[in-house]
Amino acid sequence: MNSPFKAYDVRGQIPAAINAAFAYRFGQATAEFLKADAVVVGHDMRMDSPALAAALSQGLLDSGCDVLPVGQCGTEEVYFHTARSGADAGLMVTASHNPPDYNGFKMVLKGAAAATRDNAFAAIEEMVYADRAMPAVDDYARRGVVRPLQDRASYVERLLGEVSGHALKPLKIVCHAGNGCAGPIIDLIEPHLPFTFIKVDHEPDPTLPNGVPNPLLPEKRERASRAVVEHGADLGIAFDGDFDRCFLYDHHGRFVEGYYLVGMIAQRMLRDHPGATILHDPRLTWNTIDIVERAGGVAKACRTGHAFFKQMMREEDAVYGGEMSAHHYFRDFAYCDSGMLAWLDVVTELSATGTSLAELLEERIAAFPCSGEINFTVSDAKAVQQRLAERYAAQDPQVETLDGLGLVFDDWRFNVRASNTEPLLRLNVETRGDQALLKAKVDELTALIRA
Template sequence: MEVNTRAFKAYDIRGKVPEELNEELAYLIGQAYVQLFKPRQVVVGYDIRLTSPALAASLIRGLREGGCGVIDLGLSGTEQVYFATFHLGLDGGMMVTASHNPEEYNGMKLVRAGAIPISGDSGLKEIEKLLISGQCKREKSSSGALGSYRKINIMADYVQHLLSYIDPSVLKPIKMVVNAGNGCAGPVLDELESHLPFEFIKIQHQPDGTFPNGIPNPLLPENRLATAEAVRKNKAAVGLAWDGDYDRCFFFDERGNFIEGYYIVGLLATSLLSRQPGAKIIHDPRLTWNTIELVQQAGGVPVQSKTGHAFIKERLRLEDAVYGGEMSAHHYFKDFAYCDSGMIPWLLVLELMSRKNKSLSKLIGERVAAYPVSGEINRRVTDARKVMEQVEKNFSQGAIAIDRTDGLSVEFGNWRFNLRSSNTEPVLRLNVEARGNRELMQLKTEKLLAFIDGVGL
């Protein structure tokens, strides 16, 4: 039987249900995972999507019939699967989720022992090849025995681990709006609430796979309104919102203003370097100046890595860095097996607000003024490579540095930009920043976009 593998992407598995991802394919993925990695025991979790429980059940069946033992977390966030994998010393973990994708999608994120990611160049393509070749047999293990099965609740251990990143004794009774987007974050917030002095104003809190308030993706401006309005209405000190599997956390200040993830990277780097001076901090190439300056001021070593969780995690391990951050709101921690977490960042930021007795807008206000940014702007083009060549030809004269770590980064004395292409579609992504001059940043952004629009069709 021919197997459709269109759902296999660069970093994970993601596609429409049932045409690109279905229970049969989930079963085969479980079988292929066992055949390729020979695990003895793995953990499986799933998000709130209505199709997730059935996909997870088929995945578990494939694993067990391959002879692998399974620990079932049930409804959980992606980072709980990461945590269970390294905390319990398991051979791997598999999360059924499509995060912030539309309702008709689902997917999987896979890790091996130590919560090391399995992406295109570290096993995902091999799983795909096994499926295409037909070498993945629908049969039980050579011994004929099913792998063991155990359903557990790891919430208490996970919450204690989260709390280990902060000193609860310094925390102040901060009022905060928390918007789980009807995703998986709600139950974790409920558990953390009893350990913290914060006042939780909960909106879109209950897990609900029908997405009554839309797909939880706070990167979309229209999805920020509910959090911003709730902050202003309740006179809260901070607003927090998560995507569906809550591996990304988004911040709003006391005025309800959305905070670009770029500035949170610098804030978290400063906080962690105060405890581990001299440590390395990993950052992506899209926006860099604020992060580099803050890391160096705090006595740390900034290290640039290609964008994307697999690249960042690999570089974190290589450098033994204490923290890595991307402007897209992915934050990675050495003590979290170099994985990304959507819970650790806000705990650290609220601890910082408590220690310094400063509002979030005061903590990041100077940095926003010092390094104004465009935010990431997408443009659809017919030939991304040719457009980038034309941009470099027309916008690199007089540059003091050109870098190709990820796409094209061109740096001048008082402004810089990064232009990179999407891995999955004919789209270019532009980021521009300047030194203390918002008008210059806006002018250069407009010029770049007008040029891309002119040559990109």
């Protein structure tokens, strides 16, 4: 069996890799490794998630650690309550957008700092699979106690604070929750916002009657896009199961490439935080850098991945960081990612500029068209990267090695990086306002990669 412990989380199939016994022992190992006094625990809407959260909690309690349960929630709610409560860690039971027979745990440490293999998972994995009994308290009085965090008022207040003092336009918005956990939060903030919501697959449903809540699947995109057009909405929002990511559609039903959202949110944040630092990933950069520098901010590249962003956000005290994969990080949200804050910032920016999402999108696509991420199955990603570096060396490009290989020319650039989990090479290409050049370079690189 492959271990469910990954670089930044725990995930695997039920019941072979993830089950109640595993969750119980994971809770014990977490308490022992962290010497934890209190841990926040939440879970998504999946069929097995409440039972796994209960087993996880029992392992913590039996180890003398208090449990602060949030109940059914989004991952960002666990982040929020971990930072706010001062707990030693936060654990979210979720399979996010994975298939129905998967589940797992997302974890943050004290202050909602990122948990990684280096600072947590390797040690916890060793404890979980060690051939020994885990220590448990032998005195009933020393057992952990349950201290519920069911009240969502503080979290909702934080969301609404993102738009406080801003004049919002009365927009019509399609919300495609995918039968995940986002729907109830939309219901809670709806009375406080001047928006009309068209709700699609809105109620959390453990049976997933409309399929896996993955907004990137073609059939999911089509469903959200069609709803926007049919209802004459100003825009659409789609969430994955635990809503730490959101995806947007303009009023034409066109899917908005995550790259361009980073620039929009950066511009919004710099209105309130002049001169602040903005982080972006190195795959596609020119649009973000252009917007940030025009707005008087400082743009800095960060290696792709939530652990790297959460760490660098703290080191740079960055006000915002965005990845084209739809993870958006906020300084005033414990430097963590939030799908809810992201779309609220976009509608705030639309209201401030008086333009539509489509208009903003078309302007930025015209200035910096991009390929979007193109995946290739390769047997040796490093060999392909080396071949590309040698092929373009004579043109003396600027070489970027922060994450994969990036080559920068006067009027175009590209980045290729290997997937951390699959035998894939991921290609991103962009130009300075030249669609024809973009197509030519995508074709050229495709031929070289497949050679």
